[in-house]
Amino acid sequence: MREKCTMRINVSAVSIEENRIDSFRRGNTLINTFRVQEEGILGIHFQQGEISDEEGYARARQNLALNRPYPFTLETGVRSRDMTERVLTNRQLMEYTEEALEYVHSEFPEFTLNGGFAQSILYFGQENDRGLDYSSRDCTTEFRLSFKHKESRELHDGWFSIGQRDFDMQKFRAMADNYLTAFGLSRDFPKEILVQMRYYDLLSLLAGSLNAESICLGTSLLSGRLGEKLFAEHFSLAHDVSDAECWNTPFFDGEGVVQKGDRLLYIENGVVLRGYADKRIARKYGVEHTGSACSACADLPYNGNVNLRIKCSDKTVRELLNGSLSVVPIRYGGGGFNEKGEWVMPVQLGYLCDGERLLGRLPEFTLVSNLFDMFGEDFIGVGCDNPVFHDKSILVRMRLGKSRG
Incomplete structure (x- = not known):
């Protein structure tokens, strides 16, 4: 063939x-x-x-x-x-x-x-x-x-x-x-730190943790926990390459596999349903095949092709804020997740925001959270509109870490 x-x-x-x-x-x-x-x-x-x-x-x-x-x-x-x-x-x-x-x-x-x-x-x-x-x-x-x-x-x-x-x-x-x-307006922090940002940067550890091979080897934060409710009731995560969610992404994986409706749930209402596995990983570990093969140009297909999307709320970002103000990180770096799921991120430029309009610049700060909180009890939602970034915005409660200097 x-x-x-x-x-x-x-x-x-x-x-x-x-x-x-x-x-x-x-x-x-x-x-x-x-x-x-x-x-x-x-x-x-x-x-x-x-x-x-x-x-x-x-x-x-x-x-x-x-x-x-x-x-x-x-x-x-x-x-x-x-x-x-x-x-x-x-x-x-x-x-x-x-x-x-x-x-x-x-x-x-x-x-x-x-x-x-x-x-x-x-x-x-x-x-x-x-x-x-x-x-x-x-x-x-x-x-x-x-x-x-x-x-x-x-x-x-x-x-x-x-x-x-x-x-x-x-x-x-x-x-x-x-x-x-x-940028020219100075603002103070609100009483509650409700972070508004593109959510893709927050999904890196969760994406790695959903790798079926890592789950089976015991090296994932989700090992031994499939079927458990680990996240918020209103948090669902899917591989989604439908017309509404694709962006320079094909509807098929590296082995020519297509999901029904171009979508497959990995987390539903907070419950971890499955990890992702291409044909080789599914056979090796006896787990569900999820059509997640990457097409290696000069080698065998390999596991890891997931286009993860968080289920959107039926509310706008402003409606989710319910009168509160958000904190929007703009320039940040030098941090991220550790192997325990703890997340620390220094923010060099952040704005105060009403959900749509940026209201002014905040002092430099550091955000602190962890994987299970940000998608669990601290997860507010993803708005159904696309203000600020011309892209989907997640809202998450976080803490301020130690200030620089």
């Missing part, structure tokens, strides 16, 4: 330095992985750049001699998904960048911007002799900018980014207004 995996990445990017357009670059990358399976052995050939299918499969067949075991049946299915809404020309990328810089310079001349504006077009395809024919395409744009006040001694004070499929300059302006206007 033969199988081919294809990835095409087309990037156009404008680089910004010191409020000026510094450069423009284009990059086109084509990656093909050819697989030949015979008697439970998989031969693989990885090729960056053009190659004929005939030659690619011939080289993969030669690599059967490496004797890499893969005793699994290849998948079937036909499906195509294209999330593209708009593709900008190179001229439009430049013009939007110029317009954005002109706006910030005229409204906020005291700030210097660095970063860039980029458009990425990603295509993923997978096909085999059993009739599998999957393709996934997406096109996204992202402004990612750091900002520095003219009186600051820092290399940069903060940053903001906005990703869109159909670029809207008004949304960029609104975000710039929100972040840069609030």
Whole structure:
């Protein structure tokens, strides 16, 4: 049996330095992985750049001699998904960048911007002799900018980014207004520290802990605890590559597996249901196969392909705050989780916020929490709207650690 995996990445990017357009670059990358399976052995050939299918499969067949075991049946299915809404020309990328810089310079001349504006077009395809024919395409744009006040001694004070499929300059302006206007206003901490942030950075340890192999080996914080209610009643976590949740992500995994509805729950109403396992891990440990294989370009597929999403509330962020104010970390680093699940994060720039509007800058501070509290008794929810970040916001109660200095 033969199988081919294809990835095409087309990037156009404008680089910004010191409020000026510094450069423009284009990059086109084509990656093909050819697989030949015979008697439970998989031969693989990885090729960056053009190659004929005939030659690619011939080289993969030669690599059967490496004797890499893969005793699994290849998948079937036909499906195509294209999330593209708009593709900008190179001229439009430049013009939007110029317009954005002109706006910030005229409204906020005291700030210097660095970063860039980029458009990425990603295509993923997978096909085999059993009739599998999957393709996934997406096109996204992202402004990612750091900002520095003219009186600051820092290399940069903060940053903001906005990703869109159909670029809207008004949304960029609104975000710039929100972040840069609030920088000049000083605020004190509210009585209760309700942290509002993108939740992806908080999921790293939980994602690792849900690895079925780690759970079986006893090295996960969730080992021996499947079926237990470890988190909040209103906390649910799923692998989700549905149209609503995908962002440059295909609907199939590295072995061509697709979940029903493009979604699979790992934690439901606080209860840990399962860990994630590709075909190899599922067979090795006798656990549920969850379709979580990454496509290794030059090797066997490996476990770890999860696009984790927290279930959103039916309330907006402001409604979840219920009249309270939130703390929004903007520039933070130098911390994270330890092996016990404790989380400490120094924040160099944070804002006070009403859930939508940034109200002013807070003194530097350190946030303290742990894995089971932030998604347990301290978990407030994820808003159904996307203020501040043009992305989903989580609300979590946290504590302030020792101040710097």
